[in-house]
Amino acid sequence: xxxxxxxxxxxxxxxxxxxxxxxxxxxxxxxxxxxxxxxxxxxxxxxxxxxxxxxxxxxxxxxxxxxxxxxxxxxxxxxxxxxxxxxxxxxxxxxxxxxxxxxxxxxxxxxxxxxxxxxxxxxxxxxxxxxxxxxxxxxxxxxxxxxxxxxxxxxxxxxxxxxxxxxxxxxxxxxxxxxxxxxxxxxxxxxxxxxxxxxxxxxxxxxxxxxxxxxxxxxxxxxxxxxxxxxxxxxxxxxxxxxxxxxxxxxxxxxxxxxxxxxxxxxxxxxxxxxxxxxxxxxxxxxxxxxxxxxxxxxxxxxxxxxxxxxxxxxxxxxxxxxxxxxxxxxxxxxxxxxxxxxxxxxxxxx
Numbered sequence: 001x002x003x004x005x006x007x008x009x010x011x012x013x014x015x016x017x018x019x020x021x022x023x024x025x026x027x028x029x030x031x032x033x034x035x036x037x038x039x040x041x042x043x044x045x046x047x048x049x050x051x052x053x054x055x056x057x058x059x060x061x062x063x064x065x066x067x068x069x070x071x072x073x074x075x076x077x078x079x080x081x082x083x084x085x086x087x088x089x090x091x092x093x094x095x096x097x098x099x100x101x102x103x104x105x106x107x108x109x110x111x112x113x114x115x116x117x118x119x120x121x122x123x124x125x126x127x128x129x130x131x132x133x134x135x136x137x138x139x140x141x142x143x144x145x146x147x148x149x150x151x152x153x154x155x156x157x158x159x160x161x162x163x164x165x166x167x168x169x170x171x172x173x174x175x176x177x178x179x180x181x182x183x184x185x186x187x188x189x190x191x192x193x194x195x196x197x198x199x200x201x202x203x204x205x206x207x208x209x210x211x212x213x214x215x216x217x218x219x220x221x222x223x224x225x226x227x228x229x230x231x232x233x234x235x236x237x238x239x240x241x242x243x244x245x246x247x248x249x250x251x252x253x254x255x256x257x258x259x260x261x262x263x264x265x266x267x268x269x270x271x272x273x274x275x276x277x278x279x280x281x282x283x284x285x286x287x288x289x290x291x292x293x294x295x296x297x298x299x300x301x302x303x304x305x306x307x308x309x310x311x312x313x314x315x316x317x318x319x320x321x322x323x324x325x326x327x328x329x330x331x332x333x334x335x336x337x338x339x340x341x342x343x344x345x346x347x348x349x350x351x
Contacts, residue, residue: 005052005053005275006052006053006054006271006274006275007054007241007242007243007244007274008053008054008055008056008242008243009054009055009056009057009058009242009243009244010049010054010056010057010058010243010244010245010246011057011058011060011243011244011245011246011255011256012042012045012046012049012057012058012059012060012245012246013027013036013060013061013062013245013246013247013248013256014035014036014037014042014059014060014061014062014064014067014070014073014248015033015034015035015036015037015061015062015066015067015248016028016029016030016033016034016036016061016062016248017029017030017031017032017033017034017035017036017061017062017063017066018030018031018033018061018062018063018066018089019031019063019066019089019091019092020063020089020091020124020125020128021125021185022089022123022124022125022185023122023123023124023185023186023187024114024123024151024153024180024184024185024186024187024190025184025185025186026181026183026184026185026186026256026257026259027060027061027062027184028184028185029061029062029063033062034248035062035066035067036062036248037248039069039072039073042069042073042076043073043076045246045265045270046073046076046077046080046082047080048265048269048270048271049080049082049270050080050081050082051270051271052270052271052274054082055081055082055083056082056083056084056085057077057082057083057084057085058084058085058086058087058110059073059074059084059085059086059087060086060087060256061087062248063088063089063091063092064086064087064088065086065088065091065092065093065097066092070086070101070104071100071101071103071104072104074086074101074104074105074106075104075105078104078105083107084105084106084107084108085106085107085108085109085110086101086106086109086110087109087110087111087112087149088109088110088111088112088135089111089112089124089128089131089132089135090111090112090128090131090132090133090134090135090136091128091131091135093111093131093134093135093138093139094138095138095141095142098138098139098141098142098144099142101142101144102142102143102144106144107145108144108145108146108147108173108174109139109144109145109146109147110146110147110148110149110174110176111132111135111136111139111146111147111148111149112124112132112148112149112151113129113132113133113136113148113149113150113163113166114150114151114153114156115150115156115159115163116129116159116162117129117130119155119156119159120132122155123155123156133170136148136170136172137170140170140171140172145173145174146172146173146174147172147173147174147175147176147215147217148163148166148167148170148172148174148175148176149176149178150163150175150176150177150178151178151179151180152177152178152179152180152192152197152200153180153190153191153192154189154190154191154192154193154196155190157192157196157200160177160200160203160204161203161207163175164203164207164211164214164216167214168211168214172214173214173215174214174215174216174217175207175214175215175216175217176216176217176218176219177200177201177204177216177217177218177219177220178218178219179218179219179220179257179304180192181257181258181304181306181307181310182307182310182311183257183258183259183306183310184259188311191307191321192321194321194322194323194325194326195323197220197222197321197323198222198226198323201218201220201222201223201226202226204216204218205223205226219257220304221236221237221301221302221303221304221319222301222304222319222322222323223236223301224236224297224300224301225295225297225300225301225322225323225324236299236300236301236302237301237302237303237304237305238255239254239255239258239283239305239306240254240255240277240279240280240283240284240305241283241284243255244274245258246265246270247259249264250264250265250266251263251264251265252264252265252270252273252274254279254280254283254305254306255305255306257306258305258306258309260279260309260315262274262277262279262280263276263277279315282315282316283305283315286298286299286302287316288302288303288308288316288317288318289314289316289317289318290317290318290325291318291322291324291325292308292317292318292319292322292325293318295324295325297324303318303319303322303325304319304321304322307319307320307321308320
């Protein structure tokens with residue numbers, strides 16, 4: 001497994017201020033959240049990223065578009081050799097803002113869309129669906145590379161085929177299946193049953209084959225544990241390996257869904273924190289425990305370390321949502337779960 005000395009990609013959470021208070025928000029963002037870093041502070045951190053060889057940064061929040069200096073920050077990142085992306089819930093995406101982001105050199109815009117109107121508005125608030133659709137259309141009209149992000153939870157997972165169709169119908173360039181991790185405001189009650197998680201990845205892989213013009217990505221270590229027929233979908237947990245995250249408080253973490261501080265940028269540089277972290281060394285070792293330790297996919301997959309830590313407090317514990325680890329616990333319950341999954345998740349060709 002290729003392990004660069006430093007991450008190639010960072011999620012940079014600029015602040016916790018957001019006009020919404022989504023039920024699954026991993027950042028606990030809201031209207032009273034801080035805008036976070038000053039322009040100069042953000043630029044200093046971007047400079048540190050460039051120095052250690054980071055090649056891509058995704059500006060996150062909160063709602064990044066609430067920052068009036070976002071374009072200035074994007075231009076600085078681009079000038080230092082970083083490709084850039086950002087995300088939005090859609091409310092602040094006017095036609096003027098879309099053109100402004102394009103002019104600043106933004107490489108991609110990701111719009112959150114967590115289901116049909118009823119499902120999305122239940123998660124994010126009344127009217128949020130229409131704002132997201134409008135943002136997607138305005139982004140595309142401005143010439144921005146536009147992705148849709150769907151966070152699959154127990155209450156909306158059955159909508160995945162429909163949302164992939166939505167992305168195709170809107171003309172989006174990409175579709176990201178984001179793994180739900182019970183952190184922040186995210187409730188463990190929304191975590192997917194293991195066999196349902198597997199079914200979603202199968203649908204995702206099928207859609208990737210059938211729709212080569214749509215760039216499909218997935219935040220799931222479990223891609224590596226699918227059948228040999230899904231070899232093109234292989235992945236693995238990259239927390240602390242090729243990805244990292246920086247919070248508005250200055251904490252460096254292994255992943256945006258993994259709020260375990262490796263150190264503070266208020267005390268040490270990014271290079272010092274990452275290169276000297278014993279946590280990073282453990283994550284890279286893949287010396288996982290429990291069912292993950294004897295799994296044939298231990299190296300290629302490694303299990304979701306954020307989920308393991310969130311549920312057990314141990315970063316090397318077995319992945320609590322893996323269908324391989326859980327499937328053998330009860331064959332009867334597994335058969336029932338599989339039947340339920342087949343009924344609630346339509347195959348992609350039927351969407």
